Amino acid sequence: MRTNRLLQAFDQVAGLIIESCSECHGPTPGVSGVIVLWEKEELRLCTACQRPVDDAGASLAGVSPTEGVRLHIVRVSKGMGYAPALPGMRPGE
Numbered sequence: 001m002r003t004n005r006l007l008q009a010f011d012q013v014a015g016l017i018i019e020s021c022s023e024c025h026g027p028t029p030g031v032s033g034v035i036v037l038w039e040k041e042e043l044r045l046c047t048a049c050q051r052p053v054d055d056a057g058a059s060l061a062g063v064s065p066t067e068g069v070r071l072h073i074v075r076v077s078k079g080m081g082y083a084p085a086l087p088g089m090r091p092g093e
Contacts, residue, residue, distance in 0.1 A: 023046050023057070027059060028058075033062030034062075035073045037075045038075075051071070052071065
């Protein structure tokens, strides 16, 4: 029996059974599943399910009725073309 009530409801609506991880508690409904990594930034993985997690160990994997588990990883590096400066950065950094 699932402990995550959102995933229980999701199973009933979507007809999918996606096991939640006992360590990171993902995948999580409402999480986009989009992960942006800068240049050589390392992706942290849950030791139990091997899905991406944040610094606190919470799942970054989302879940949707049409896709199931959602994970989209975007790696950004210099020279990829125009990118607007982020707060605290100068253009071209």
